[in-house]
Amino acid sequence: MKKAYRKAPKDEQAWKEEKQKIPDTKLPPALKDKMQMLQPFLQKGADIITRSFYLEGDPPISAVSIHLNKVIDDETLNQDILRPLMINWHKDSIQGLGAQNLIDAIYTTSITTSQISKRDTFASLVQTIYDGLTVLLFDGIEEVLVIDIHGGEFRAIDAPPAEQTMRGSREGFIERLDINLALVRRRLRDPNLVVVKTLVGKRTRTQVAILYIEDIADPNIVTEVKNRVDQMNLDGIVASGYIEQFIEDSPTSIFPQVFITERPDKLVAMLLEGRVAIIADNTPLSFAVPALFVQFIQAPEDYYEKTFFSSYIRVLRYISLLIAISLPALYIALLTYQPELIPYDLLISFARARANVPFPVIVEALIMEVIIQMVIEAGLRLPQQIGQTVGVVSGIILGQAAISAKLASPIVILIISISIICTYALPSASLVLTVRLVRLPIMLLASIFGLFGIAFGWVIIQAHLIGMESMGVPYFGPLAPMRYADLKDSFIRTFMKKMNQRPVSIPMQDRKRQGNDGKEPQQQ
Amino acid sequence: MKDKAGSTITSKQLIFIIVGSQLGIRILFLPREISKVAGEDAWLCVLIATIAPIIAIYIIDRLGKRMPDMGYTQMSQALFGKFFGSLLVVIFIGYIIGFESLIVRIFSEVTKLYLLPKTPLPVVLFMYVFTVVYVGNKGLRVIGRLNELLFYLILANFLVLLIPVGQGDYTNLLPAGVSGWDGMAMGSLKAVYYYAGFEILLVLYSLVNRKDEILKAGMIATAITTGLYITIVVICELVFGVTGMQEQLFPALILLKVVQIPVVERLEFIFLFFWLGMGARSAINSGFAAALSLTQLLHVDEKKYLLYLLIFIGLAIYIVALLPENLIAVFKLSTYAGYGFYVVGIAYPIIYYIMALARGEKVEQSA
Numbered sequence: 001m002k003k004a005y006r007k008a009p010k011d012e013q014a015w016k017e018e019k020q021k022i023p024d025t026k027l028p029p030a031l032k033d034k035m036q037m038l039q040p041f042l043q044k045g046a047d048i049i050t051r052s053f054y055l056e057g058d059p060p061i062s063a064v065s066i067h068l069n070k071v072i073d074d075e076t077l078n079q080d081i082l083r084p085l086m087i088n089w090h091k092d093s094i095q096g097l098g099a100q101n102l103i104d105a106i107y108t109t110s111i112t113t114s115q116i117s118k119r120d121t122f123a124s125l126v127q128t129i130y131d132g133l134t135v136l137l138f139d140g141i142e143e144v145l146v147i148d149i150h151g152g153e154f155r156a157i158d159a160p161p162a163e164q165t166m167r168g169s170r171e172g173f174i175e176r177l178d179i180n181l182a183l184v185r186r187r188l189r190d191p192n193l194v195v196v197k198t199l200v201g202k203r204t205r206t207q208v209a210i211l212y213i214e215d216i217a218d219p220n221i222v223t224e225v226k227n228r229v230d231q232m233n234l235d236g237i238v239a240s241g242y243i244e245q246f247i248e249d250s251p252t253s254i255f256p257q258v259f260i261t262e263r264p265d266k267l268v269a270m271l272l273e274g275r276v277a278i279i280a281d282n283t284p285l286s287f288a289v290p291a292l293f294v295q296f297i298q299a300p301e302d303y304y305e306k307t308f309f310s311s312y313i314r315v316l317r318y319i320s321l322l323i324a325i326s327l328p329a330l331y332i333a334l335l336t337y338q339p340e341l342i343p344y345d346l347l348i349s350f351a352r353a354r355a356n357v358p359f360p361v362i363v364e365a366l367i368m369e370v371i372i373q374m375v376i377e378a379g380l381r382l383p384q385q386i387g388q389t390v391g392v393v394s395g396i397i398l399g400q401a402a403i404s405a406k407l408a409s410p411i412v413i414l415i416i417s418i419s420i421i422c423t424y425a426l427p428s429a430s431l432v433l434t435v436r437l438v439r440l441p442i443m444l445l446a447s448i449f450g451l452f453g454i455a456f457g458w459v460i461i462q463a464h465l466i467g468m469e470s471m472g473v474p475y476f477g478p479l480a481p482m483r484y485a486d487l488k489d490s491f492i493r494t495f496m497k498k499m500n501q502r503p504v505s506i507p508m509q510d511r512k513r514q515g516n517d518g519k520e521p522q523q524q
Numbered sequence: 525m526k527d528k529a530g531s532t533i534t535s536k537q538l539i540f541i542i543v544g545s546q547l548g549i550r551i552l553f554l555p556r557e558i559s560k561v562a563g564e565d566a567w568l569c570v571l572i573a574t575i576a577p578i579i580a581i582y583i584i585d586r587l588g589k590r591m592p593d594m595g596y597t598q599m600s601q602a603l604f605g606k607f608f609g610s611l612l613v614v615i616f617i618g619y620i621i622g623f624e625s626l627i628v629r630i631f632s633e634v635t636k637l638y639l640l641p642k643t644p645l646p647v648v649l650f651m652y653v654f655t656v657v658y659v660g661n662k663g664l665r666v667i668g669r670l671n672e673l674l675f676y677l678i679l680a681n682f683l684v685l686l687i688p689v690g691q692g693d694y695t696n697l698l699p700a701g702v703s704g705w706d707g708m709a710m711g712s713l714k715a716v717y718y719y720a721g722f723e724i725l726l727v728l729y730s731l732v733n734r735k736d737e738i739l740k741a742g743m744i745a746t747a748i749t750t751g752l753y754i755t756i757v758v759i760c761e762l763v764f765g766v767t768g769m770q771e772q773l774f775p776a777l778i779l780l781k782v783v784q785i786p787v788v789e790r791l792e793f794i795f796l797f798f799w800l801g802m803g804a805r806s807a808i809n810s811g812f813a814a815a816l817s818l819t820q821l822l823h824v825d826e827k828k829y830l831l832y833l834l835i836f837i838g839l840a841i842y843i844v845a846l847l848p849e850n851l852i853a854v855f856k857l858s859t860y861a862g863y864g865f866y867v868v869g870i871a872y873p874i875i876y877y878i879m880a881l882a883r884g885e886k887v888e889q890s891a
Contacts, residue, residue, distance in 0.1 A: 337639065341793055449651070451797050452639045456651050459804070460658065466669045467662040480669035481537070482676070 031139035071132040073151025115148035160262040177281035183264040204236030218507035240280035256430035259291040274508030290473035299427035311492035320422035329446035337450030353409040362447035477505035535737035537668030542745035544671040545721030555760035562711025569711030581742035583873040588729040597820035625844035631803040655804040692762025717862035727813040
């Protein structure tokens with residue numbers, strides 16, 4: 001029965017597609033016929049605006065402009081398209097021209113917007129209307145003019161909320177792809193920067209741009225990324241997270257395999273290292289692949305500040321990664337199995353604090369861990385004012401109450417809080433999610449096997465990380481496989497002048513980054 | 525010849541795989557075992573014993589150069605015929621199962637002794653065997669990288685063992701040559717056993733991407749192992765003296781009890797915590813080699829069946845490891861494992877090479 005059920009949707013799908021297919025016929029010359037063909041579509045969309053007008057002449061040419069409401073820039077439509085056609089029309093220049101020449105004359109002499117093209121099939125006409133372009137139809141001419149005057153309301157460029165920096169640009173990506181591309185172009189004025197646009201999603205038809213620097217990025221990776229994006233076959237994407245989950249190498253892994261950033265300056269740095277970037281319309285984020293594990297522990301300030309501070313902070317981040325994952329587990333393991341490893345005086349205060357708590361250490365730690373995770377989740381979506389209340393309630397009242405109610409010892413609250421703080425000291429939001437999840441199994445292993453359990457968990461994590469790949473590039477490089485040349489930008493960051501070659505961990509065509517051989521890098 | 529992930533390893537990774545197969549739990553009791561026979565000359569014996577792996581690796585390299593693209597099983601069958609070739613491979617696999625089960629068992633015993641006194645042995649053993657199967661299934665490329673990463677971690681950990689040097693007495697190393705020719709010879713013969721692990725090269729030879737660097741890689745690996753072994757033997761002799769060492773089951777671990785460091789109460793736990801992670805390493809390498817040979821022997825698709833054969837090998841290691849009654853019995857059995865190593869590690873390359881010389885022309889043409 002299951003089998004029969006499986007087969008049915010396939011036929012249904014084919015049937016549906018057949019039904020919905022827009023006939024790919026040539027457009028008729030008469031305006032009346034064209035409008036009649038379009039009528040079913042115009043009826044369905046109340047926000048499709050048609051505006052009839054005519055071009056003066058002998059005889060006058062009637063015309064119609066069609067566009068979606070508020071998707072285009074109304075001002076431009078009125079000033080640069082309708083006004084010249086209706087008022088400043090060079091009617092003398094078109095006398096005696098054929099249909100083909102007529103349309104060329106119209107757009108070369110009268111329409112002042114820059115993005116313009118011609119279509120002559122019905123399917124592409126319908127599609128362009130829904131893509132948010134303005135269409136001009138003329139009587140007696142088969143071809144239609146398609147004008148791109150995207151506009152309307154959108155969010156202004158804003159500081160990136162999740163990736164604030166002290167130094168460096170305050171601009172973050174916004175929801176509009178074209179603006180985002182401009183933000184990248186402004187920072188990277190290299191003629192070799194390639195921008196390829198494709199459409200993803202049968203129904204949403206979301207624009208996705210793939211960016212790379214032609215003479216740096218490895219062509220194999222570029223084709224691989226393009227293939228994976230092209231192979232996405234689904235009805236629609238509403239956010240770029242869909243793309244991430246479709247193109248990553250091992251979707252079953254909990255580690256992030258695509259580097260996400262909302263900062264154009266960071267993306268440019270990625271492009272300069274030979275990565276391929278993906279930006280989708282309607283999401284204020286961009287991706288860079290291939291991603292390496294060490295990358296998720298690096299922040300843009302690392303490169304903007306002086307070497308010593310960056311290196312110090314970077315080492316701190318590695319330590320906080322270790323603490324975030326294994327401190328609660330270590331506490332559980334030591335208290336349950338090896339109390340003799342804790343210095344004597346400390347052990348006494350631990351024991352005193354725990355004297356009134358009726359649960360085993362693991363239960364106590366799990367209760368606090370789960371409560372804190374819930375507090376985080378609760379505070380995440382609340383408005384800022386209420387969010388603060390939740391923070392105060394949970395931070396002060398809940399903790400105190402838990403201790404007085406003898407649900408938990410002060411030590412365990414301290415340990416869990418430290419691990420949470422260390423989690424959020426990591427610069428990448430996707431790694432934070434991973435760490436929150438990894439902590440639990442390590443805690444359980446520690447409660448069953450003690451220190452051995454933690455060591456076991458770490459070996460499994462290591463083997464898992466080493467086995468992973470991002471776009472066919474080893475994910476745990478430059479640590480395994482060890483690339484000595486790249487170690488200067490992993491745990492620490494060496495002096496800018498020493499980083500004169502691109503990292504080998506990411507395949508690229510051109511290793512040289514700086515002209516330290518006396519020649520300056522070419523100036524524009 | 526390519527492995528599961530369709531990949532090969534670099535000669536650099538080969539170094540770490542060989543070192544990883546050699547350096548493991550045995551470092552903990554190596555000083556005791558050798559000084560029992562050779563007394564103060566134990567470190568000299570370790571040095572002399574290097575001759576065996578050097579010769580064996582040289583011969584394996586000569587052998588591999590004749591048939592660079594043949595897997596171990598293919599090579600055996602081409603040289604010795606279908607039946608005897610298969611028999612040799614089966615003995616090889618049996619040896620690996622026996623040898624690795626002893627190592628995994630000792631590791632589990634140490635884990636039990638220091639960290640988990642009340643956890644049943646089968647459970648601890650299972651964790652090790654699980655690691656072997658999990659990592660082995662990821663293919664040779666990952667094993668190579670894991671060995672590489674763990675080598676650096678292990679080296680950092682090894683530095684901890686250098687701390688007690690200050691408390692040693694250098695007269696403990698004297699007099700040199702006290703064991704005489706007999707003792708020296710016996711000690712060296714015993715020390716050869718601690719180099720077991722390089723025989724994995726027989727299987728891996730065809731999977732290394734630059735054949736011309738294999739000999740060099742093998743030599744570097746031997747040098748690293750020798751260096752670390754000699755260091756640990758000398759430190760143990762310095763601190764305990766030969767007679768003191770005999771009293772301890774794991775002298776290298778007891779070394780860390782000698783030193784007192786503020787804050788860290790028991791240094792040997794920290795050492796063990798890191799060392800345990802590496803416990804499964806030689807078993808991972810050898811287990812993978814055995815499973816790979818088995819796929820070739822059974823003529824099955826490597827991609828599909830490697831996991832099942834790894835589980836089979838892992839299960840065999842698990843069962844054999846549970847057989848000995850206690851640690852004393854394990855140490856007795858390890859003597860037999862040593863004989864097994866003389867056969868597989870030393871005699872195999874020689875027999876294979878002689879056969880290759882005898883039948884060389886014919887085999888090379890068929891290859």
